[in-house]
Amino acid sequence: MIEFINIGKQFGENKVLTDVSHVMQTGQCNLIIGTSGSGKTVLQKCLVGLFEPDRGEIFYDGLSFTEMNNQSRKELRQQIGMLFQGSALFDSLTVEQNVMFPLEMFSKMTIGERKIRVNEVLARVNLVDANNKFPSELSGGMKKRVGIARAIVLNPKYLFCDEPNSGLDPQTSLVIDKLIYDITKEFNITTVINTHDMNSVMEIGENILYMYQGKKEWTGNNEEIIFSKNERLNEFIFASKFLQDAKDMRMLEAKGIIADDRDMDEILKNGDKLTN
Numbered sequence: 001m002i003e004f005i006n007i008g009k010q011f012g013e014n015k016v017l018t019d020v021s022h023v024m025q026t027g028q029c030n031l032i033i034g035t036s037g038s039g040k041t042v043l044q045k046c047l048v049g050l051f052e053p054d055r056g057e058i059f060y061d062g063l064s065f066t067e068m069n070n071q072s073r074k075e076l077r078q079q080i081g082m083l084f085q086g087s088a089l090f091d092s093l094t095v096e097q098n099v100m101f102p103l104e105m106f107s108k109m110t111i112g113e114r115k116i117r118v119n120e121v122l123a124r125v126n127l128v129d130a131n132n133k134f135p136s137e138l139s140g141g142m143k144k145r146v147g148i149a150r151a152i153v154l155n156p157k158y159l160f161c162d163e164p165n166s167g168l169d170p171q172t173s174l175v176i177d178k179l180i181y182d183i184t185k186e187f188n189i190t191t192v193i194n195t196h197d198m199n200s201v202m203e204i205g206e207n208i209l210y211m212y213q214g215k216k217e218w219t220g221n222n223e224e225i226i227f228s229k230n231e232r233l234n235e236f237i238f239a240s241k242f243l244q245d246a247k248d249m250r251m252l253e254a255k256g257i258i259a260d261d262r263d264m265d266e267i268l269k270n271g272d273k274l275t276n
């Protein structure tokens with residue numbers, strides 16, 4: 001569990017985060033959503049200590065990250081896995097070397113043990129036999145999976161992913177989402193995901209923080225988001241007419257107004273009257 005209270009951050013005159021408080025739950029996919037520039041990346045960077053917030057407190061399972069000395073922060077960071085936007089693999093290293101990198105930095109494993117661990121995580125992300133490939137030989141989805149393997153190789157308690165689906169087609173995005181979701185459950189990780197992918201919100205949004213201009217605007221899960229009356233959130237999530245109609249339909253269904261195909265025909269004939 002990661003709890004943060006009244007986080008504030010500004011760059012010069014630009015107030016990027018204002019009094020943001022939230023709890024990221026253990027064993028869940030915690031999503032930070034919002035339009036470009038709403039402060040998602042800055043918030044994630046504050047949480048892992050890549051940026052120092054101007055105000056506020058951050059607790060990792062009750063321990064104050066804000067008050068920790070450098071040594072304790074270093075130790076905590078070893079329990080944090082990060083999947084960067086664009087995967088950020090080392091181009092000159094093979095898949096195996098990329099995934100092994102954190103083990104070389106932070107573990108005392110022998111080379112044999114490291115190889116076993118690398119093969120374990122590569123198998124977990126369905127990438128057996130890719131050990132000797134270079135990133136340039138991989139598809140976008142495969143690169144993400146290598147990134148995930150590298151992020152989990154040290155068995156993290158906390159996993160941060162910044163836009164894990166950027167640049168991927170919808171189907172591959174679902175595969176990556178499912179992988180992150182399954183790993184979160186399997187290892188009971190507190191997973192924090194920045195996204196503006198609506199499929200992800202609906203598929204894995206167990207605890208969603210919606211940011212608007214650097215402030216917490218709404219919070220809830222993927223069921224609650226459908227019924228939310230927050231106008232800013234709705235404009236963001238259901239931006240297209242198609243998605244707005246889908247939301248209306250889902251609400252009618254939930255209210256029990258749509259019971260069978262016959263009702264559906266009625267609604268299509270009298271749609272506006274019924275929804276108003």
Ligand SMILES: Nc1ncnc2c1ncn2[C@@H]1O[C@H](COP(=O)(O)OP(=O)(O)OP(=O)(O)O)[C@@H](O)[C@H]1O
Pocket residue numbers: 011014016034035036037038039040041042043196
């Ligand atoms: N290192 C920095 N120095 C100065 N300003 C910054 C820095 N990093 C981010 N910002 C500013 O903080 C604001 C929020 O940026 P941030 O990257 O958090 O947005 P975001 O919600 O992640 O957007 P996107 O969806 O495009 O990734 C922007 O106005 C940006 O210009």
Ligand SMILES: [Mg+2]
Pocket residue numbers: 040041042162194
């Ligand atoms: Mg960002």
